[in-house]
Amino acid sequence: MLTGKKVLVIGLARSGNAAVHLLQKLNATITINEGKNKEDIKEYDEYVSQGIEMVTGGHPDELFERDFDFVIKNPGINYHKPFILRLKERHIPVYTEIELAYQVAKKQHYIAVTGTNGKTTTVTLIYEILKNQYSHVHYAGNIGKPLCDVVLENNLLEEENHYIVLEMSNFQLLDIDKFRPEFSTIINLTPDHLDYMASLDEYYASKTNIYKNCQDDDVYVCNLDDETLKTYLDRYPVKCKQVTQSLKQDATCHIKDQAIYYQNEHIIDLDEIKIVGDHNVQNIMLASALCKLAGVSNQVLHDTIAAFNGVEHRIEYVNEINGVKIYNDSKATNTDASIIALKAFKQPVILLMGGFEKGLDLTELASYNDHIKYLVTFGVAGQRFKQDMHHPHSDYQPHLKEAVDKALEVAQPGDIILLSPSTSSFDEFSGYEQRGTEFKKMINEKCKK
Numbered sequence: 001m002l003t004g005k006k007v008l009v010i011g012l013a014r015s016g017n018a019a020v021h022l023l024q025k026l027n028a029t030i031t032i033n034e035g036k037n038k039e040d041i042k043e044y045d046e047y048v049s050q051g052i053e054m055v056t057g058g059h060p061d062e063l064f065e066r067d068f069d070f071v072i073k074n075p076g077i078n079y080h081k082p083f084i085l086r087l088k089e090r091h092i093p094v095y096t097e098i099e100l101a102y103q104v105a106k107k108q109h110y111i112a113v114t115g116t117n118g119k120t121t122t123v124t125l126i127y128e129i130l131k132n133q134y135s136h137v138h139y140a141g142n143i144g145k146p147l148c149d150v151v152l153e154n155n156l157l158e159e160e161n162h163y164i165v166l167e168m169s170n171f172q173l174l175d176i177d178k179f180r181p182e183f184s185t186i187i188n189l190t191p192d193h194l195d196y197m198a199s200l201d202e203y204y205a206s207k208t209n210i211y212k213n214c215q216d217d218d219v220y221v222c223n224l225d226d227e228t229l230k231t232y233l234d235r236y237p238v239k240c241k242q243v244t245q246s247l248k249q250d251a252t253c254h255i256k257d258q259a260i261y262y263q264n265e266h267i268i269d270l271d272e273i274k275i276v277g278d279h280n281v282q283n284i285m286l287a288s289a290l291c292k293l294a295g296v297s298n299q300v301l302h303d304t305i306a307a308f309n310g311v312e313h314r315i316e317y318v319n320e321i322n323g324v325k326i327y328n329d330s331k332a333t334n335t336d337a338s339i340i341a342l343k344a345f346k347q348p349v350i351l352l353m354g355g356f357e358k359g360l361d362l363t364e365l366a367s368y369n370d371h372i373k374y375l376v377t378f379g380v381a382g383q384r385f386k387q388d389m390h391h392p393h394s395d396y397q398p399h400l401k402e403a404v405d406k407a408l409e410v411a412q413p414g415d416i417i418l419l420s421p422s423t424s425s426f427d428e429f430s431g432y433e434q435r436g437t438e439f440k441k442m443i444n445e446k447c448k449k
Helices: 013-025 046-051 061-067 082-091 099-102 119-131 147-153 169-175 200-211 228-235 278-293 300-308 337-346 382-389 400-410 432-448
Strands: 004-011 029-034 053-056 068-075 109-114 137-141 163-167 183-186 221-223 241-245 253-256 258-261 265-269 316-321 324-328 351-354 373-378 394-397 416-419
Touching: 013 029, 013 082, 013 099, 013 119, 013 147, 029 169, 029 382, 046 053, 061 082, 061 119, 068 169, 099 147, 109 119, 109 200, 109 241, 109 278, 119 137, 119 163, 119 258, 119 278, 119 300, 137 147, 163 265, 163 400, 183 278, 200 228, 228 351, 241 253, 241 278, 253 278, 258 278, 265 300, 278 337, 278 382, 316 432, 324 394, 324 432, 337 351, 351 400, 394 400, 400 416
Parallel strands: 004 029, 004 068, 029 053, 109 163, 109 183, 137 163, 183 221, 221 241, 324 416, 351 373, 351 416, 373 394
Antiparallel strands: 253 258, 258 265, 316 324
8 A cells, every 4th residue: 555655754662663563564665763772672673674774873864854755753752853843844744653544544433532631531431331332442542552553453454434432642633634533522621741842822722633624524522611622612613513511501411410411311320420520520421422422322321431440540549558548640740630639539638749840830739739638749840849839738758659658657547648740750650650550559568568
């Protein structure tokens, strides 16, 4: 399909390797550019033996003067880098692996979800619901599975009409061209990725790319409760059909008599839902609306939601020590996510926050100090967090382990300890997953003593 096409893949990691494998299947002529040195790339010898050109150890100017039919860029590489801008100035298309997979696969049913917070919970629930209704269901995107891998593993170069639920970060949405989901939503818009994007406005606007190619017979599910989102929907109008969702007002999917209804059909009573917080009720409502549009029955919706325990590292119950309940919300890598977590509990919590310093303003989070009984900060950002939060009962520890010890020291029976770091983890851990896993290990080891 791509025989004779010259393709440059910039950055390997999970998505880059997935793109390479799909491009090989399609007989493209591949050049890989990876900033690491060749001895640090485990696939180096294998790729060279397969006839792939490897340019490693940096991004040499002469590479970006060459002619390529298109480029696949790892979404983690900042699109403001001079070598990326040079490609775009030369009108060479720059895509992510999602756009590549979409363009070469047969027609599928794509359900796409973006937003600042709640994406993984919503996508996971949609996936679980669809699995209970249909035979061929997959998830992909920012949730950790490249779409290129899904296409290869399920023969989507030949097969049609599988259901694919996509979690899409703004990094992935920046470089779409033809990608067009059948059903889509933006959960919410709050500040994040200010270390990557040129401005907050640019970050918010990038999210609207999720529906930019949608046509009359596609459907966008609109959260009526987010005022920032409303502003951007007005600025970048949705051209396809819309259905609505709201916790507060009448909508296609709404709350009535302490239950979720879609149109006038009962889906589930609120007291049957296991995951905590209004934000999770909203995630469930958006998932319900998208699945109803995809033809799922009310019974399947009800039974799947009632059994859903949430997603690892998202306000996840860990254990109880001496009457103190402990929750892992390591996925909270921005302040709004931590605010959502604080609001999910009916009592003030002992909050563990800190990690990598990415310059987030804590003013709004500090306004929720009445939701925090005791604050323990940690990591590179910890000392600034302690200072900027202005909490009357607070302590700083250099690492997460010492912060856990301090939280348990001050906790009393009936208290809640919540790890909700408010920032990323790269000062001490490889990612929020490792941070959350290590936190749970610390807690569970203490339970054994």
